[in-house]
Amino acid sequence: MFFSIIIPLYNRPQEIKELLQTLIKQNYTAFEVLVIEDGSTEDAEEIVRSFQNNLDIHYHLKKNEGQGFARNYGFEKAKGDYFIIFDSDCLIPSDYLENVKNYLYNNYLDAFGGPDEAHPSFTPIQKAISYAMTSVFTTGGIRGRSKNAGGQFHPRSFNMGVSRNVWEKVGGFIITRLGEDIEYSIRIQQAGFKIGLIPSAKVFHKRRTSFKQFWKQLHFFGRARINITTFFPNTLKAVHFFPAIFTLGIIFTLAANLLNLEIAAFCNIFLLIYLLSIFIDAWFKNKSFKVAFLSIFAAIIQLTAYGFGFMQDFWMKLILKNK
Template identity: 75%
Template sequence: MLFSIIIPLYNRPQEIKELLETLTLQTYKQFEVLVIEDGSKLDAADIVKSFEGELDLRYFTKPNEGQGFTRNYGFERAKGDYFIIFDSDCLIPADYLEIVNRSLQTNWLDMYGGPDAAHPSFTAIQRAISYSMTSPFTTGGIRGSKKNMGGQFHPRSFNMGVSRKVWETVGGFIITRSGEDIEYSIRIHTAGFKIGLIPEAIVYHKRRTDFLQFYKQAHFFGRARINIYKFFPDTLKAVHFFPALFTLFLVFVLIANVLQWPVAHLCNILLGVYILLIFFHSLGKNKSLKIAFLSIATAFIQLTAYGLGFMQDFWKRVILKKS
């Protein structure tokens, strides 16, 4: 099977260098790489060119349209039997393609998704962010799990694969950002194709490098969930309201403590238990006191940022019905 790896790129030349370096180490060799520069001002032409002798590599430039339509651009030019999408801030284990190929041979999937994890080279903040995005004590527990509390499993586009038949039948992305990967997987599922998780197909996803960048990203994710709801109202599940409810609970706890309401003591205990759960779970996974403490901060940032973004667009687009 020939895989076509499609990587949208926007102003991140250093990231693509690290990603391409990991692709040169793949144990499965039947693949091509398409790097599509999406209107970048900081292009990676020289960096990509330096890999020409090591990879079957093609480099394209186009006006800025966002990652969804840039992936479509790659689909249109791909030669492979199966298309794989990575974000440019991912590092790929050497046996990734071998794992995917073996899994598809034994249990065919028309579309698959894989989990993400923290690489040992990541900073403490990056590893804490990775924890909060994969933890069962945040919304991260919904992603990369066979038992998806949010309903049908929806692969995320930082680590996603689709067969050529899917592309030829369903087409590509119809929105370019803001939940475009979930919208795409819902259409693929509706068309009758088989979608699933390949648990061993892990990538190391860098995400953001500081708290402010992570807050902005999580806030955008909260807004994206409402964007998906506008396309598919029945996909909005009770679990998607958890970050908003958590955010409102924090506001209530603050007010209760300031006004010295009797219920404040119980709220503080509940919040303390939750903090301890995050701390000790992260400590067990990361074996680091520093990362465990940082994980408390990143978990709260993720939930409150997502919750505020969710509430913002729920009020604007669902209650007030603004476009």
């Protein structure tokens, strides 16, 4: 099985260097790498070409259209039997392709996604953000499960694979951002292809380096969930409302305390238990008091930023029908 690894890139030369350094170490070597520079003003051509002696690597520069269409460009140029998409801020374990190849030979999937976690070299904030995006105490816990309350598993494009057959019959991404990976996954499923999680196809995902950047990203994710709903109305499930409910609960708790309402004590106890549970779980997983403490803030940001984005576009697009 020959893999084509497709990496869209926009103004992140240092990130692509670190990712490519991990691909050199792959145990399974039947693969090519396509780096699609999406109209960057700070290009990485020199860095990418410096890996030509170590990898079967191809650099392509195109006008800026967004990550979804940059991946489509890569699909068009790819030679592989199977396409794998990575975000440029990922680090890939040396056994990744070997694990994927073995899994597909034994239990073939037309499209797959894999989990992510923090690398030991990540900063405490990056580890806290990674915790929030993968924890069962937030909606992040849904992302790494083959079955969940949200229904069918949908691969995320930071770590996603599709067969050439899927590309030839379904095509690629039809929106370039705002939930493009979930929209694509739903179309693949509706075309009758088999989608699943490969638990061993793990990557180390850096995500954002500050809480401010993390807030912006999760607010965008909340909006993306509503954008997907405009394509597939029946995909909006009860679990998708949890961040909005949590956000409203935080607002109500603050108001109850300011107004000295009797229910404030109950709200405070409930919130304290929830945050303490996050701290204990994050400490157990990271063995770090600092990361556990930061994980409380990361989890609150993950839920409230997503919640505000979700409510904003729910009101604008689904209630007011503003396109």
